[in-house]
Amino acid sequence: MSLLFFVLVGAGVLLSFIRVIIGPTSSDRVAALDTMNVMLTGLIVFLAYVFDRAIYLDIALVYALLSFLETIIVSRYLEGRK
Numbered sequence: 001m002s003l004l005f006f007v008l009v010g011a012g013v014l015l016s017f018i019r020v021i022i023g024p025t026s027s028d029r030v031a032a033l034d035t036m037n038v039m040l041t042g043l044i045v046f047l048a049y050v051f052d053r054a055i056y057l058d059i060a061l062v063y064a065l066l067s068f069l070e071t072i073i074v075s076r077y078l079e080g081r082k
Helices: 002-022 026-051 055-081
Strands: none
Touching: 002 026, 026 055
16 A cells, blocks of 8 residues: 555656656746645655654654745745746
8 A cells, every 4th residue: 555655656756847847837847846845745744654753744844844935935036037
């Protein structure tokens, strides 16, 4: 069951990364990067469950906060560039 989860999340991250690389607009790239960050946060939470380590939840929380700030900063930059 967990192997299927890792394969599906890995495929999603790969497809999002491809969209980040070849996205036609900057908005598509930011949305794909945010999607990839959400999937990676979920992966870290799942690893916390699999390995029964609560410290991974703290890491996932910090990663989610930093990825949210990254999305906000890049969006503000792109908004001001127009």
